[in-house]
Amino acid sequence: MSKDSTRRAAPLPLRRSRSLVTRLTRLNLLVLSLTLLICFVLIGTSSWYAARDRQVQAAELSAGLLGNSLAPMLAFEDRDAALNEVQAFSRRSDLLELQVLSASGQLFAHWSSDEKRPLQLAVSPAVVATLGTQSQIRGNEFDVWAPIKLKGEVVGTLRMRESLQSLLQTVWQMTLLATVLVVLAIALASWVLRMVQRAALRPLVDLAELAEQVTRDQDYSRRARIERLDEVGRLGERFNQMLSRAEVWQADLSQQLRKEQLVGQQMQQLANEDSLTKLPNRLFFQAELQRRVAHSVEHSELMALMFIDLDNFKTVNDSYGHDAGDEVLREVSRRMSRALRSSDVLCRLGGDEFALMLPALSDQAAAEQLAGRLIAAVREPLLVDGRVMPVGATVGLAFCPLDASDAAQLLARADTAMYAAKRAGKNTYRRACDASAA
Ligand SMILES: Nc1nc2c(ncn2[C@@H]2O[C@H](COP(=O)(O)OP(=O)(O)OP(=O)(O)O)[C@@H](O)[C@H]2O)c(=O)[nH]1
Structure with a gap:
């Protein structure tokens, strides 16, 4: 494919998509939501581990303190006092179980929130005596093993089992609260982003609208x-x-x-114009006659057609020259035009022949009177270069729709009437009906 044809290839029809502001707002919101979600998960997870470790550390500390209290009771084998101490300590809300073991590993005192649960010894007292305080997390619980020492000598072991349930619950509550806050923040960000982007993209949107208006108008x-x-x-x-x-x-x-x-x-x-007289020419006359005859017939409106032929025009040409003849034609045209109404149309058919269309006549007499006036106007002394031109006019008169109801026939009737007038001695007019009767 040539470079030119590639450039001229018709563009693919484009689907009208969402506005740029909407698309950008959505994209920004998507990025923002993803970022918040990742931050949220990271902060939530790390917070959970930090809080859990703190609870374990607190439990280890408490176990140490309790061990210090229990040490003399173990040394003097005062079980009742140890049991009282253990029960007083068991008021800690997350505590599930407490075991006090003697140095030989025998159970010295015990407290459990669930008596049916069997005792578990995950770490042996010997290991605790050697390694010191140990802790072990198992699901939503954790165990703390602490050596009980008196004057630096291990006299027993304390095992404490605590629940992480309330911590988990607190974390879930915080998570829920944070979720609500994040959703609210995203909703607010959506509104702010829309406003900001609308303001930032307004010149571009205005430009697009202007391009559309220009294309449309x-x-x-x-x-x-x-x-x-x-x-x-x-x-x-x-x-x-x-x-x-x-x-x-x-x-x-x-x-x-x-x-x-x-x-x-x-x-x-x-x-459509005769260049000599500036009157409409034969071409115009033929079309106009068709139109006016049709109108006359359709509306039963009386119209007349005059066929006008100058008398002795050849003599003018022969005696005074062609230019004089032209001037006679111009002057005759002017004189006849002056006698007409604005709706009448005078045309030069060629040579010394003229045709006059008289629409919307009140009666035939009006046309006959006009014919008389035109003949008289042409007969008025016509001077060219100071010499009188021996010119006159003979008129044939036909009426539509009385004499004919089509253009060609009407012209033929007017032409016949004109020849009848010529035969009658020129400088006169004849009506078609008289001519046919003669
Ligand atoms: N000057 C001039 N003469 C023209 C023009 N067109 C035709 N003619 C001449 O007009 C004359 C018309 O001749 P006819 O109508 O036959 O002669 P006429 O003397 O008018 O005859 P009657 O009508 O019987 O009186 C001819 O001599 C043509 O050569 C034109 O544009 N200018």
């Missing part, structure tokens, strides 16, 4: 408002330059069109 006089010379501002500037050029092209095109229309009108006028 073909109005290239509009211009984009440039507020800043950033990328969008520069785009607007280039767009304005394109609009300016398009405006000039449009003005040139309109001017060219007007010129061509004028030339067309002039050509049409020339095609």
Whole structure:
């Protein structure tokens, strides 16, 4: 495929998608939500582990203190006092079980929130005596093993089992609260992002709307408002330059069109005009006669057609020259035109022949009177170069729809009547009905 054809390939029809503001807001929100979610998970998890470790450390500390209290009781084998001490300690809310073992590993005192649960010895007292305080987390519980020492000598072992349930519950509550806060924050961020992006993208959105308006109205006089010379501002500037050029092209095109229309009108006028007398010519007459006859017949409106032929015109030409003949034709045209109504149409058919259409006549007499006036006007002394031209006019008169109801027939009737008038001695008129009767 050539480079040119690639450039001219028709663009694929585009689906109208969401606005840029909406898309950017959604993308930003997605990124923000993902970031918050990751932070949320990381902070939540680390908080959970930190809180759990703190509870274990606190339990280890408590176990040490309790061991110190229990040490003399173990040394003097005072079980009752040890049991009292253990029970007093068992008020700790998360405590599940307490075991006090003697140095030989025998159970010395015991307390459990669940008596049915069997005793477990995950770490042996010997190991505790050697390694010191030990702790072990198992699911939602943890064990603390602490040596009980008196004057530096191990006299027993304390095992403490605690629940992490309330800590877990607190963490869940915090998580729930944080979730609500995060959702609220995202909702607020969504609104703020929309506002900010709408403000930031407004010049671009305005530019897109302007492009649509220009395309729709073909109005290239509009211009984009440039507020800043950033990328969008520069785009607007280039767009304005394109609009300016398009405006000039449009003005040139309109001017060219007007010129061509004028030339067309002039050509049409020339095609329908007699260049000598400036009267409508035969071409125009033929079309106009058809139209007027049809109108007359359709509306039963009386119209007349006069066929006018100048008398002795050949003599004018022969005696005074062709130019004198032309001047006679012009002057005769002017005289006859002056006698007409604005709706009457006088045409020069060629040579010394004229045709006159008289629409919307009140009666036949009006046309006959006009014929008389036209003959008289032509007979008025007509001077060319100081010499009187011996010219006159003979008229044949036919009426539509009385004498004929189609254009060709009406013209033939008027022509026949004109020849009848010529035979009758010229400088007169004859009606078609009289001519046919003669
Ligand atoms: N000056 C001039 N003469 C023209 C023009 N067109 C035709 N003619 C001449 O007009 C004359 C018309 O001749 P006719 O109508 O036959 O002669 P006429 O003397 O008028 O005859 P009647 O009608 O019987 O009186 C001819 O000599 C043509 O050569 C034109 O444009 N200018």
